[in-house]
Amino acid sequence: MSAESGGLVVEGVRKSFGKSEVLRGIDLVVAEHEVVCLIGASGSGKSTLLRCVNLLEPIDAGRIVVNGEEITAPRVDVNRVRRGIGIVFQAFNLFPHMSVLDNVTLGPRRALGMSKANAEAEAREMLGQFGLAEKVGDYPDRLSGGQQQRVAIVRALAMRPRLMLLDEVTSALDPELVAEVLEVVRGLARDGMTMVIATHEMGFARDIANRICFLDGGVILEQGPPDQIFTSPAEERTQQFLARIIAAGRM
Amino acid sequence: MTQPDPGRRSRILLGASGPVANVSIAVVSTIVFLVVVTLAIVNSPGWETVKASFFNASEARETFPLVASAFLLNVKMFLIAEVFILAFALLIAILRGLPGPVFFPLRALAIVYTDLFRGVPTILVVYLLGFGMPGLNLTGVPTDPVVWGVIALVLVYSAYVSEVYRAGIESIHPSQEAAARSLGLTRAKTLRFVIIPQAVRRVIPPLLNDFIGLQKDTALVSVLGSVDALQQANINSAADFNYTPYVVAALFFIALTIPLARFTDYLILRERRRRQAGGVA
Numbered sequence: 001m002s003a004e005s006g007g008l009v010v011e012g013v014r015k016s017f018g019k020s021e022v023l024r025g026i027d028l029v030v031a032e033h034e035v036v037c038l039i040g041a042s043g044s045g046k047s048t049l050l051r052c053v054n055l056l057e058p059i060d061a062g063r064i065v066v067n068g069e070e071i072t073a074p075r076v077d078v079n080r081v082r083r084g085i086g087i088v089f090q091a092f093n094l095f096p097h098m099s100v101l102d103n104v105t106l107g108p109r110r111a112l113g114m115s116k117a118n119a120e121a122e123a124r125e126m127l128g129q130f131g132l133a134e135k136v137g138d139y140p141d142r143l144s145g146g147q148q149q150r151v152a153i154v155r156a157l158a159m160r161p162r163l164m165l166l167d168e169v170t171s172a173l174d175p176e177l178v179a180e181v182l183e184v185v186r187g188l189a190r191d192g193m194t195m196v197i198a199t200h201e202m203g204f205a206r207d208i209a210n211r212i213c214f215l216d217g218g219v220i221l222e223q224g225p226p227d228q229i230f231t232s233p234a235e236e237r238t239q240q241f242l243a244r245i246i247a248a249g250r251m
Numbered sequence: 252m253t254q255p256d257p258g259r260r261s262r263i264l265l266g267a268s269g270p271v272a273n274v275s276i277a278v279v280s281t282i283v284f285l286v287v288v289t290l291a292i293v294n295s296p297g298w299e300t301v302k303a304s305f306f307n308a309s310e311a312r313e314t315f316p317l318v319a320s321a322f323l324l325n326v327k328m329f330l331i332a333e334v335f336i337l338a339f340a341l342l343i344a345i346l347r348g349l350p351g352p353v354f355f356p357l358r359a360l361a362i363v364y365t366d367l368f369r370g371v372p373t374i375l376v377v378y379l380l381g382f383g384m385p386g387l388n389l390t391g392v393p394t395d396p397v398v399w400g401v402i403a404l405v406l407v408y409s410a411y412v413s414e415v416y417r418a419g420i421e422s423i424h425p426s427q428e429a430a431a432r433s434l435g436l437t438r439a440k441t442l443r444f445v446i447i448p449q450a451v452r453r454v455i456p457p458l459l460n461d462f463i464g465l466q467k468d469t470a471l472v473s474v475l476g477s478v479d480a481l482q483q484a485n486i487n488s489a490a491d492f493n494y495t496p497y498v499v500a501a502l503f504f505i506a507l508t509i510p511l512a513r514f515t516d517y518l519i520l521r522e523r524r525r526r527q528a529g530g531v532a
């Protein structure tokens with residue numbers, strides 16, 4: 001894996017909130033164009049790991065390398081680093097005071113310095129690709145959850161990131177809206193986007209991932225190709241977790 | 252109270268059993284109330300004296316144009332002070348929200364400022380600046396008491412308004428900041444494009460509340476001797492031994508504050524409609 005040049009390398013990352021250590025030494029390598037799904041119970045550290053990779057949370061120990069650059073080194077320009085990494089949140093986090101178009105163009109215009117005309121032209125094109133052409137002038141409150149999440153994905157993509165982080169992007173959606181968002185993510189995977197996806201959608205993870213990582217207690221307990229993890233997991237904790245998922249009918 | 256249930260929904264919305272019944276009840280109760288109050292006042296033993304000294308029609312006609320032109324000074328002071336307050340208070344609120352130990356001095360300064368100017372009575376600040384600053388005889392320092400009166404109002408009201416802004420800024424969910432920062436926006440740009448626009452929309456009603464207060468407090472500047480509506484009313488009332496000019500001045504203040512209140516209601520409504528109706532950007 002040529003992970004030092006493209007992709008993501010996470011080495012020995014630790015993170016505590018107060019007295020509770022959420023990440024206890026995470027090691028993870030994601031090659032360029034690879035899709036890695038993080039699974040595990042709530043509180044296992046999936047979201048925290050993604051937030052650390054996007055530098056939204058400072059880490060306590062270890063290092064993170066993105067596209068060959070150590071982004072956790074001191075004096076790194078966090079704003080420049082974040083421009084190259086897209087993140088999509090569980091709760092969409094769209095800007096409610098801005099139209100869909102302004103949500104999407106904010107980053108390109110204010111962080112990349114793109115002209116208004118260029119940014120809007122690109123945004124309209126991308127929104128069109130994702131079936132949102134009609135919604136350009138709407139405010140987020142007026143959209144369905146699925147539409148909002150697709151806008152959030154376009155907002156992240158508008159920065160032309162080389163790495164996308166998806167943090168349980170379907171967990172806040174009504175069941176009938178999950179499919180439209182997952183379809184968008186599948187499209188990104190087909191286009192070769194490097195992605196790290198925290199998810200509870202096991203069927204989706206199995207479909208889309210090149211590799212599954214099972215997080216438990218702040219470490220990656222087990223990882224491997226989907227078939228191996230879902231059919232013959234080696235670790236007892238992984239087996240228990242998957243058994244609970246199957247019992248809940250979410251497989 | 253407990254009627255059969257078909258009207259339940261409208262009772263919840265309107266507080267009684269239906270729109271028509273509601274309006275007629277409101278009209279009748281208002282008329283009864285007004286009649287009782289009017290009769291009580293008009294039949295009070297001192298009414299004739301009060302009427303002559305507070306509600307004298309010819310006195311009102313005579314002083315109206317004088318108070319009106321003096322009131323222009325209040326309007327001018329209010330408008331100028333408001334512009335500076337809006338900007339200065341936002342600066343204070345932003346200083347107070349700066350993160351990290353490096354900015355401790357600026358944060359502390361903002362806190363001391365708001366504590367100080369919210370703690371001292373406005374009229375004292377007006378006196379101290381209005382008489383003190385010109386008294387220094389410094390070159391370049393304005394000697395017009397009105398200027399110092401306005402500066403005093405700006406200092407006092409900025410302390411209040413900065414707290415209003417701060418409440419608005421703190422009410423914006425941290426996930427909004429995370430979303431903006433994740434796009435690579437700097438902290439300053441996040442504040443400017445994401446946090447402050449939302450915060451200001453949220454605090455428009457309390458902001459207006461402070462501005463109504465400001466409008467009335469422009470009358471305090473009259474203690475420095477400038478002839479505003481209150482001072483003009485003072486002059487006329489003393490000359491004619493009649494309090495009607497005060498009532499005239501009061502009407503002018505009311506005439507300014509009520510439209511302002513309705514205007515804010517309109518702004519809030521428009522914002523809500525725009526966000527919920529989507530469409531035209």
